[in-house]
Amino acid sequence: MSVLLNKKTRVIVQGITGKEGSFHAGQMIDYGTNVVGGVTPGKGGQKFRKLPVFNSVEEAVLKVKATASTIFVPPSLAADAIFEAVDAGITLIACISEGIPVMDMLRVKQYLKDKPEVVLVGPNCPGLLTPNEAKMGIMPGFIAKKGVIGVISRSGTLTYEAMDQLTKANLGQSTCIGIGGDPIIGTQFIDAVKIFEKDKNTKGLVVIGEIGGDNEEIAAAYIKKYYKKPVVGFIAGQTAPKGKRMGHAGAIISGGKGDAASKIAFMKKCGIKMVKSPSDIGEAMLKLIKK
Numbered sequence: 001m002s003v004l005l006n007k008k009t010r011v012i013v014q015g016i017t018g019k020e021g022s023f024h025a026g027q028m029i030d031y032g033t034n035v036v037g038g039v040t041p042g043k044g045g046q047k048f049r050k051l052p053v054f055n056s057v058e059e060a061v062l063k064v065k066a067t068a069s070t071i072f073v074p075p076s077l078a079a080d081a082i083f084e085a086v087d088a089g090i091t092l093i094a095c096i097s098e099g100i101p102v103m104d105m106l107r108v109k110q111y112l113k114d115k116p117e118v119v120l121v122g123p124n125c126p127g128l129l130t131p132n133e134a135k136m137g138i139m140p141g142f143i144a145k146k147g148v149i150g151v152i153s154r155s156g157t158l159t160y161e162a163m164d165q166l167t168k169a170n171l172g173q174s175t176c177i178g179i180g181g182d183p184i185i186g187t188q189f190i191d192a193v194k195i196f197e198k199d200k201n202t203k204g205l206v207v208i209g210e211i212g213g214d215n216e217e218i219a220a221a222y223i224k225k226y227y228k229k230p231v232v233g234f235i236a237g238q239t240a241p242k243g244k245r246m247g248h249a250g251a252i253i254s255g256g257k258g259d260a261a262s263k264i265a266f267m268k269k270c271g272i273k274m275v276k277s278p279s280d281i282g283e284a285m286l287k288l289i290k291k
Contacts, residue, residue, distance in 0.1 A: 001201035002130040002175045003150070004092055004119060005068070009134055012066040012090075013038045014057065014073055014081050016048050021072035024096070024138050025049075028070070031141040033134040036064040057088040068092035070127060070136040078123060079104035083111065086118055093186070094136040095122035105184035112186065119195075120186025126156040126178035129163075139163075139176060147172015149285060150196040152189055153208035154181045155236055158278055162206045162234075165282030171289065174202040181210060189219035197227055204230040204285055207272065211237035212258040217266050224270035230288035232281055233272040235260045 011028070015021035016038025029035050029049060037052045037060050044055030054060045057069065069085045071078060071093065078097040085093050100123050112118055121128055127137015131144035140160060145167040153159040159178045166173055177192050179185055187195075189207060196202045205227070209216035216235065223231055238260040264274050275284050 001199050002133060003195050003199050003202070004175060004177070005128045005130045005134050005136060007032065007034060007130075007133040009068050009092070010034055010036045010064065010066050011068045011070060011134070011136055012036060012054075012057065012060045012064070014040075014069055014071045014085065016040060016053060016072075017043050017046065018072060020096075022048065024070075024072060027138075027141075028135055031135050032132070033136070036060075036066055039069075057084045057090060061088045061090065066090065068136060069094070071095040071097055071123075073097055075099035075101070079108050082108050082120065086111070086115060091117050091119065092136075093118065093120045093122075094125070094127040095120065095186070096125060096127055096137050097122075098124040100124070100182070102184055105182065109184060109186075121177060122180040122182075122185060124182045125180030125185070126159055128175060128177050129173075130175045131173055137178070139178065143167055144176070145170075145172035148174055148201060148203040149206060150174050150192075150199070150202045150204070151176040151206045151208075152192040152196075153178050153206075154210045155208055158208045158234070158236060161278040162208055162281050165279065166206070166285065169282035169286045171204075171282070171285060174199060183213070189215045190222050193219050193222060193227060202229070204232070204289055206281055206285065207231060207233045207267075208278070209233065209235050209263060211235070211260050211263070214258065216263050220267045220270035220272055223272060230285065230291075231272045232285045232288065233267050233274045234278055234281065235263045235267075235274070238264075
């Protein structure tokens, strides 16, 4: 089974005529994603691989019944692209754009508070992938395998490592969700855990976090109390010095909080099997599943 995204999901790409948008839209189509069109203001009426390009998301929803959108637009325009998708009735949004101003994302978060039906993944994320069905974003489909383990990750490349590990362990993935590494994002770890919790065919979770913030700890506390399936975790940035941002904008230890050691210790207390290296994820999950 899968969560959020499947082969029937009707996907559009905002920014489909741009360099990044056109390349990855092509990759999504080649993987089998049900891409029904794209949106670029001012370029309505054009075609992308025989698919229609619309001037607005509202037009795409009306004419091709789109329900999901993948956003590849410049960071200065990304918040408006999210607003446009939400206002048009899109309920699943993967925003891949990197470098969106924090104040813009604060406005987005505030706007989404009264719209629980909308799931925003990202920004600054690799998106979502359901093996052998569909992908929204930039995840490499060839390493995925249809299976029973959900993947939730702040890191794009570590998402791919986890997928590869689970594929090699012959466990595969139900759906992979790259939530993004910015300070302000849509779907948090706890949100994704709750989504997977409802899928009876997801038999375990891999949670890949980073230094900075406390979202991993919030999700771990929920897992301890409510989630009864196996969970394997990894925290990136274990050698990062305090006050130094490591890669993602949200990966910074500040105020005495957010360091790797404290995250790892707390997640262990919550019953999560923590591994020292991403290369141990597959073996660790396989042992838990066999138990």
